[in-house]
Amino acid sequence: xxxxxxxxxxxxxxxxxxxxxxxxxxxxxxxxxxxxxxxxxxxxxxxxxxxxxxxxxxxxxxxxxxxxxxxxxxxxxxxxxxxxxxxxxxxxxxxxxxxxxxxxxxxxxxxxxxxxxxxxxxxxxxxxxxxxxxxxxxxxxxxxxxxxxxxxxxxxxxxxxxxx
Amino acid sequence: xxxxxxxxxxxxxxxxxxxxxxxxxxxxxxxxxxxxxxxxxxxxxxxxxxxxxxxxxxxxxxxxxxxxxxxxxxxxxxxxxxxxxxxxxxxxxxxxxxxxxxxxxxxxxxxxxxxxxxxxxxxxxxxxxxxxxxxxxxxxxxxxxxxxxxxxxxxxxxxxxxxxxxxxxxxxxxxxxxxxxxxxxxxxxxxxxxxxxxxxxxxxxxxxxxxxxxxxxxxxxxxxxxxxxxxxxxxxxxxxxxxxxxxxxxxxxxxxxxxxxxxxxxxxxxxxxxxxxxxxxxxxxxxxxxxxxxxxxxxxxxxxxxxxxxxxxxxxxxxxxxxxxxxxxxxxxxxxxxxxxxxxxxxxxxxxxxxxxxxxxxxxxxxxxxxxxxxxxxxxxxxxxxxxxxxxxxxxxxxxxxxxxxxxxxxxxxxxxxxxxxxxxxxxxxxxxxxxxxxxxxxxxxxxxxxxxxxxxxxxxxxxxxxxxxxxxxxxxxxxxxxxxxxxxxxxxxxxxxxxxxxxxxxxxxxxxxxxxxxxxxxxxxxxxxxxxxxxxxxxxxxxxxxxxxxxxxxxxxxxxxxxxxxxxxxxxxxxxxxxxx
Ligand SMILES: Cc1ncc(C[n+]2csc(CCOP(=O)(O)OP(=O)(O)O)c2C)c(N)n1
Ligand SMILES: [Mg+2]
Numbered sequence: 001x002x003x004x005x006x007x008x009x010x011x012x013x014x015x016x017x018x019x020x021x022x023x024x025x026x027x028x029x030x031x032x033x034x035x036x037x038x039x040x041x042x043x044x045x046x047x048x049x050x051x052x053x054x055x056x057x058x059x060x061x062x063x064x065x066x067x068x069x070x071x072x073x074x075x076x077x078x079x080x081x082x083x084x085x086x087x088x089x090x091x092x093x094x095x096x097x098x099x100x101x102x103x104x105x106x107x108x109x110x111x112x113x114x115x116x117x118x119x120x121x122x123x124x125x126x127x128x129x130x131x132x133x134x135x136x137x138x139x140x141x142x143x144x145x146x147x148x149x150x151x152x153x154x155x156x157x158x159x160x161x162x163x164x
Numbered sequence: 165x166x167x168x169x170x171x172x173x174x175x176x177x178x179x180x181x182x183x184x185x186x187x188x189x190x191x192x193x194x195x196x197x198x199x200x201x202x203x204x205x206x207x208x209x210x211x212x213x214x215x216x217x218x219x220x221x222x223x224x225x226x227x228x229x230x231x232x233x234x235x236x237x238x239x240x241x242x243x244x245x246x247x248x249x250x251x252x253x254x255x256x257x258x259x260x261x262x263x264x265x266x267x268x269x270x271x272x273x274x275x276x277x278x279x280x281x282x283x284x285x286x287x288x289x290x291x292x293x294x295x296x297x298x299x300x301x302x303x304x305x306x307x308x309x310x311x312x313x314x315x316x317x318x319x320x321x322x323x324x325x326x327x328x329x330x331x332x333x334x335x336x337x338x339x340x341x342x343x344x345x346x347x348x349x350x351x352x353x354x355x356x357x358x359x360x361x362x363x364x365x366x367x368x369x370x371x372x373x374x375x376x377x378x379x380x381x382x383x384x385x386x387x388x389x390x391x392x393x394x395x396x397x398x399x400x401x402x403x404x405x406x407x408x409x410x411x412x413x414x415x416x417x418x419x420x421x422x423x424x425x426x427x428x429x430x431x432x433x434x435x436x437x438x439x440x441x442x443x444x445x446x447x448x449x450x451x452x453x454x455x456x457x458x459x460x461x462x463x464x465x466x467x468x469x470x471x472x473x474x475x476x477x478x479x480x481x482x483x484x485x486x487x488x489x490x491x492x493x494x495x496x497x498x499x500x501x502x503x504x505x506x507x508x509x510x511x512x513x514x515x516x517x518x519x520x521x522x523x524x525x526x527x528x529x530x531x532x533x534x535x536x537x538x539x540x541x542x543x544x545x546x547x548x549x550x551x552x553x554x555x556x557x558x559x560x561x562x563x564x565x566x567x568x569x570x571x572x573x574x575x576x577x578x579x580x581x582x583x584x585x586x587x588x589x590x591x592x593x594x595x596x597x598x599x600x601x602x603x604x605x606x607x608x609x610x611x612x613x614x615x616x617x618x619x620x621x622x623x624x625x626x627x628x629x630x631x632x633x634x635x636x637x638x639x640x641x642x643x644x645x646x647x648x649x650x651x652x653x654x655x656x657x658x659x660x661x662x663x664x665x666x667x668x669x670x671x672x673x674x675x676x677x678x679x680x681x682x683x684x685x686x687x688x689x690x691x692x693x694x695x696x697x698x699x700x701x702x703x704x705x706x707x708x709x710x711x712x713x714x715x716x717x718x719x720x721x722x723x724x725x726x727x728x729x730x731x732x733x734x735x736x737x738x739x740x741x742x743x744x745x746x
Contacts, residue, residue: 016282016294019283020286023286023287027287064468065469068467069291069345070311070343070345071345072345073345
């Protein structure tokens, strides 16, 4: 079955490790939809969050191959119901004086922040799950999005599962 | 102890127990070679091409199970190792390849003879390192050998920049290997072992399908014990050749594309496929959807990624072959299981009698199969390592040689690398000085690394090369004959060019030519008895084919050539099988 998966991959924080991980997906014909990397609470470890779509069986094969990388410590295929996931977007919006008010209103509804105000633009920072940010993007499009930058998804399993 | 990186590297090789380095120098590798010059415990062999060096280390590892080191210079020296490394990776052969690199400050500037060898070899090494600090050398080297030789073995590459090998460090040994992300599973899961043993106890038509994993984990004794206890026939893959004695009544042969028909029939009819240390390669399975469809499948491998990769499995067992096979046998003994394969063995033996490998013995022509058979007979009582090149020569060797001992076989499996055989034979001879080492070669393949004839001559390694000289890239020609209307595009060589006997002479080898059956035995015997390296140029029939053959993508019980018969489904009901199963 084809499905989107969010893989949380704990790796050693060493040069070249990201290449090892991502090239493995490329080699096996997977397109990475989103990717985020950052150091963890332990500075010797990084967490790579990868969103990827594909057949379950072939994804299982990639996960097994990932496990074989010497620098990979742990892989979780996060259950969408059991995870907290966030992305961050910056929108630079066309904002002539007479329409600013509406845009700020929308930002408020989405609990987003205005992080920069230009002569004819507003820059909005928003965080949330993917679908919320996409909804917001749809609304803002009517004003004209001049530029947009979006991070990859980061995710953790929910606290319940840790048994703590 | 204070020493520079080059000396530290060599010292670490000594401390890790390396006996032999296959090395080819160059500018930035000089500090390492300068240190090697002083080593008393390491034999350094100079090949004539870096690819040769890697295949030598490969041949050495195949007959010993131990990892040798390869040391080469940066740039072209490093890129010349790529085919050899890919070959070792595909066949899970342990080795550590050291490549010198340009100095760290100029890495990334397209410096003279710079190449991103860790990038290039990323998909063909088990792991690789770029050493940036000379102090890391002992630890990296200990890790590299640990990774190469444990779990599913494989090649590891260590890239050493020139400034790193010149920097003075304080050498420390032993070092602790700390690899939190690398913990191979050796012991099979008890519940799965039990499940598998239950299936084996009940099976009426079981078949062991054994591969390179048996040799890697030295599980040949355990394989034999299980097979004998339950009277299960054993098919060994090209990589597993030698894992089971080939004169044993339970020995079947090689499954797949050029396996004997009876092996593929057994695979098609088996009710329990016990796959150990194999990977269901497409050359074995043919059309997957038609492969072993009547069987429950037990698959044991140390690499979890192999299990279920190609063929769905009923009982997966992650673990090393030695332990898993021993536990299975113990479990079966405990439950006092008895063999139930009488009827099955009768069928199998009947197939064996009716569909043996066969070729034209009557015409009196010098057939390639006959050459291999004569090699087999003339080496019957001599400890021998057999190597092959790639193509028809390799398949004839698989079909007609009979191995009596594990780790006496070196053939390029997964990558099918022409030019592998001669350097592999040289590496094997380094490890086994008292064995006869023979490369069954093709006239095409031998020319891919014939420069290593110099290495054999100068290092006094008395390898024997028997060329099945058919004047063609024979296996390619065979496919063109069968599937491309005999249009021999780019597959025609010339039996007379080069003159291999003169080539032998040029390198100081013993050389001889065989043009008729009558000359064959004497020439082979003389070559085998010659104290130095020897070559026999056998002018075999040009257009012979390797049969039987499963057409690419075809079902394995439908084979071209060989004695008539099949598909097997017709045969199970044709009266040959009189036993009632249940
Ligand atoms: C390096 C390399 N190039 C090309 C091939 C494709 N190939 C497979 S078999 C073969 C012919 C080998 O010819 P020869 O060594 O004369 O052996 P023969 O089949 O005639 O016994 C070729 C070209 C290969 N396996 N390896
Ligand atoms: Mg040939």
